[in-house]
Amino acid sequence: MDLSYFWTGWSPIWHTLLIGIVGYLTLVILLRGTGPRTMAKMTPLDFVIAVTIGSAFGRVLTAVDVSLVQALVALVLLVIVQWMLATIRSRSHLMRRLLDSPPVLLYYDGALQRKALRKHRLTEADVHTAARQSGHGSLQDLQAVILHQDGSLGVIAGNSMGDGSSILPFVEQHPGDDSQDR
Structure with missing residues (x-):
């Protein structure tokens, strides 16, 4: 050896x-x-x-x-x-x-954005988890859930929406998404 x-x-x-x-x-x-x-x-x-x-x-x-x-x-x-x-x-x-991925709207104004969820391999459960982690018991209290560039999920409560300027560009990119097929 x-x-x-x-x-x-x-x-x-x-x-x-x-x-x-x-x-x-x-x-x-x-x-x-x-x-x-x-x-x-x-x-x-x-x-x-x-x-x-x-x-x-x-x-x-x-x-x-x-x-x-x-x-x-x-x-x-x-x-x-x-x-x-x-x-x-x-x-x-x-x-x-x-170099960057834009933020992606996953939930908005009472509707899951199912195409976005599928595209980014996320589930409705992931959106609910983000709601719970931000201290909300249901999606009913939320205005939006966004997938950020770093992979984290951001939650915006209905009473925190303000003028919506930080999410409106992403709402416009997903008009009428197939959220009705709940």
Whole structure:
């Protein structure tokens, strides 16, 4: 049996310690510097970058053939790409359409939006769960339930509707949905 499966010397241990400490501190500083948006509930763009950074950091942490500078460049590159895409997204309607999923109306004014529920693989039970989690005992008290970009369900009570400006564009996209086939 080859003992190198168990021990290859101190060099890889020191390498892992150095990359781990410096890489971790670099990530904390980079993510702190990019603001709270980076760590907010995740849009698909945020999710992809989080997984990629985690994967890259895990790889460079255990790979002896990756230098400290190369590891730091990889982490900085990923954070810069995320920051650039988020900046472009915030300034360009086209980029928002490409990178984001719009909110989806699942329930409105007493009617389930069944086409939207089917399209997003949700059930009536999911809408009821969102109502309960928001402190409502029934859908009767609600004006709308919306599927947000991050996958969470938002609930708007009837008395909180106001002028409806935050959901009216989505109501117009689903006129008369087949909600009558309850």
